[in-house]
Amino acid sequence: MAEIHQFFQQLINGIALGGMYALIALGYTMVYGIVELINFAHGDVYTLGSYFSLSILALIPLSRYTGGWQLWLIAACVIILAAFLCGIVGVLIERLAYRRLRNAPRLAPLITAIGVSLILENLMQIWKGTSEVPFPQFLPRGLGQPDNVFVIAGVGIHERALIVVVVSILAMLVLNLLVFHTKLGTAMRATAQDRDAAQLMGIDINATIAWTFFIGAALAGVAGFISGIYYGTTFFLNGYQAGLKAFTAAVLGGIGNITGAMLGGFLIGIVEAMTSQYISDQWTSVVVFSILILILVFRPSGLLGEQVPEKV
Amino acid sequence: MKRVLPFVIVVALAFVPLLDRNASHISAYADTGGLVLLAFGLNIIVGYTGLLALGFAAFFAIGAYTYAFLASPQFGIHLNFWPMILVSAAVAALFGLVLGAPTLRLRGDYLAIVTLGFGEIVPQVLQNLDKWTGGPDGIAGIDQPRLFGFGFGFNPVPYYYLYMAIILVSLWLLNNLRHSRIGRSWMAIREDELAAAHMGINTTTAKLAAFSLGAAFAGVAGVLFAAKLSTVSPSGFDFNTSVMILAALVLGGMGNLPGVITGATIIGLLNFLILPQATNWVQTLGQQLHLASLAGIDLNQYRFLLYGIILVTVMLFRPEGLIPSATRRAELHAEEQSGAPAQAGA
Numbered sequence: 001m002a003e004i005h006q007f008f009q010q011l012i013n014g015i016a017l018g019g020m021y022a023l024i025a026l027g028y029t030m031v032y033g034i035v036e037l038i039n040f041a042h043g044d045v046y047t048l049g050s051y052f053s054l055s056i057l058a059l060i061p062l063s064r065y066t067g068g069w070q071l072w073l074i075a076a077c078v079i080i081l082a083a084f085l086c087g088i089v090g091v092l093i094e095r096l097a098y099r100r101l102r103n104a105p106r107l108a109p110l111i112t113a114i115g116v117s118l119i120l121e122n123l124m125q126i127w128k129g130t131s132e133v134p135f136p137q138f139l140p141r142g143l144g145q146p147d148n149v150f151v152i153a154g155v156g157i158h159e160r161a162l163i164v165v166v167v168s169i170l171a172m173l174v175l176n177l178l179v180f181h182t183k184l185g186t187a188m189r190a191t192a193q194d195r196d197a198a199q200l201m202g203i204d205i206n207a208t209i210a211w212t213f214f215i216g217a218a219l220a221g222v223a224g225f226i227s228g229i230y231y232g233t234t235f236f237l238n239g240y241q242a243g244l245k246a247f248t249a250a251v252l253g254g255i256g257n258i259t260g261a262m263l264g265g266f267l268i269g270i271v272e273a274m275t276s277q278y279i280s281d282q283w284t285s286v287v288v289f290s291i292l293i294l295i296l297v298f299r300p301s302g303l304l305g306e307q308v309p310e311k312v
Numbered sequence: 313m314k315r316v317l318p319f320v321i322v323v324a325l326a327f328v329p330l331l332d333r334n335a336s337h338i339s340a341y342a343d344t345g346g347l348v349l350l351a352f353g354l355n356i357i358v359g360y361t362g363l364l365a366l367g368f369a370a371f372f373a374i375g376a377y378t379y380a381f382l383a384s385p386q387f388g389i390h391l392n393f394w395p396m397i398l399v400s401a402a403v404a405a406l407f408g409l410v411l412g413a414p415t416l417r418l419r420g421d422y423l424a425i426v427t428l429g430f431g432e433i434v435p436q437v438l439q440n441l442d443k444w445t446g447g448p449d450g451i452a453g454i455d456q457p458r459l460f461g462f463g464f465g466f467n468p469v470p471y472y473y474l475y476m477a478i479i480l481v482s483l484w485l486l487n488n489l490r491h492s493r494i495g496r497s498w499m500a501i502r503e504d505e506l507a508a509a510h511m512g513i514n515t516t517t518a519k520l521a522a523f524s525l526g527a528a529f530a531g532v533a534g535v536l537f538a539a540k541l542s543t544v545s546p547s548g549f550d551f552n553t554s555v556m557i558l559a560a561l562v563l564g565g566m567g568n569l570p571g572v573i574t575g576a577t578i579i580g581l582l583n584f585l586i587l588p589q590a591t592n593w594v595q596t597l598g599q600q601l602h603l604a605s606l607a608g609i610d611l612n613q614y615r616f617l618l619y620g621i622i623l624v625t626v627m628l629f630r631p632e633g634l635i636p637s638a639t640r641r642a643e644l645h646a647e648e649q650s651g652a653p654a655q656a657g658a
Contacts, residue, residue, distance in 0.1 A: 106421055116620065116624060296426050
């Protein structure tokens with residue numbers, strides 16, 4: 001019995017982890033879908049999300065609010081503000097580093113993307129130092145449950161895991177609405193399909209691409225906040241590995257495919273949790289990156305993606 | 313002038329250890345030589361063939377660990393340094409083939425990510441297999457080269473000359489290679505892979521050759537690195553090292569040997585000599601002026617900020633680098649020259 005509980009425990013951890021990866025993966029996949037660029041700096045925007053959240057939280061006298069609902073409201077405001085700031089950063093990155101190179105050889109924007117990633121990491125290092133930064137655990141504890149853990153059918157679920165799952169699914173629902181039921185979403189999908197034709201139909205390409213970067217970066221910002229809640233700390237280099245794993249998730253799901261990115265994110269999260277349970281913690285990145293290589297070699301279109309021929 | 317200049321530079325460089333008696337300076341110059349070799353290797357892949365490989369330090373690690381396994385007390389094997397240069401190069405090239413064979417048909421940016429993943433896996437595996445690799449501490453007591461009974465030891469001067477000799481041989485090799493059949497097919501692939509394939513170039517073979525040859529250079533650099541330091545550990549071969557090599561290449565000018573040497577020299581000197589020195593000066597100044605903020609500063613932490621700025625600004629404003637080759641410049645600016653008519657045509 002304990003074996004099975006352990007398995008479900010890890011499954012839930014994996015889903016929580018996967019929710020974060022999925023949120024980051026969405027940014028990769030949307031940007032790739034529209035400009036065919038691996039936005040290497042995206043992982044660092046995720047870290048930036050937790051750094052922004054930290055700075056905003058530092059401005060709020062948290063100890064003054066004792067009522068549960070007030071703290072939840074503060075959390076919601078912080079998420080939205082951090083996501084907004086990350087979105088702005090995303091737009092700035094696109095404007096300053098990528099737009100000029102939109103028609104350059106593929107190599108060029110990829111190299112600037114790496115450069116932007118390094119710059120962001122180092123600015124964060126200057127901002128909050130070279131060691132791990134504690135993230136305030138200000139949310140009301142437990143919702144009346146002992147030890148912050150809900151026990152469902154013998155399986156304990158941490159409140160923080162629950163928060164991560166709920167927030168990430170909410171964010172994905174909002175994104176789905178945006179992409180499939182608004183004018184902007186239609187413009188984004190049209191631009192991704194054929195930029196020139198979309199332009200001829202009167203779509204403002206630059207604005208649409210900027211919005212795509214904004215939305216992707218904002219989702220990474222949300223992921224940054226919930227990672228702070230989940231891990232209790234944040235670190236300026238977190239985004240590098242997390243970004244790479246999220247990219248793996250995007251590729252696994254089929255890059256450019258929004259549903260695929262969500263699916264891939266949860267799968268990678270579960271794989272990582274299971275690896276740390278049944279193999280060893282130190283092998284998780286090796287396993288995840290091996291998956292990345294294997295998918296790219298054997299099924300580059302991913303689970304849900306379509307085979308895209310090289311454009312001439 | 314163009315024919316005389318290289319000889320003048322080589323002769324001048326040969327006198328450097330006689331003029332500069334500071335061992336730590338010579339050591340920094342030698343390490344810069346190592347970066348030049350690495351940049352040569354990456355230049356074959358990125359500069360000549362136009363494939364972006366991001367985890368290049370993995371091949372550097374493979375070269376260094378190959379030598380460390382076969383010439384240290386770790387397994388009690390002590391093979392001679394000189395043939396090991398070629399053996400490690402071959403092992404690194406083999407890994408290049410193994411990684412390249414299935415992945416080289418991928419699109420450019422996917423290839424970048426695969427190599428990046430590989431670059432993450434290799435140091436991690438080296439760290440985890442601690443029974444053989446010594447884990448995070450790595451392997452110490454690696455044999456150092458001997459030549460005609462003269463032991464190199466930890467004296468940086470012989471390593472400096474060794475790097476110089478290998479760089480000269482590599483230059484001769486690369487210069488010939490560039491104008492050979494395979495070199496021309498690399499550049500054809502870089503300019504237009506589809507067109508190159510239609511001209512009858514076997515693009516897979518050519519790309520594999522570029523990949524394994526580039527890896528071989530990293531293997532050689534790895535042996536020299538391990539021998540000079542007499543110790544290796546996984547942390548020296550992470551993504552940061554790959555980025556440093558890429559920054560050297562981008563700054564100097566991809567695809568052009570004088571540019572590559574210039575870029576690697578600038579980045580190498582900055583990394584191994586100027587930033588540590590400048591940190592010393594600033595800290596001494598801070599202590600004398602009793603300014604805690606200056607005394608505690610460490611400029612070395614900012615080097616990756618600098619590399620990031622270099623990557624972005626060079627790619628945006630001078631994508632051909634400081635000393636470009638004429639062809640590469642033309643390719644990268646083709647858009648501007650034919651911009652107006654192409655726009656109208658589209």
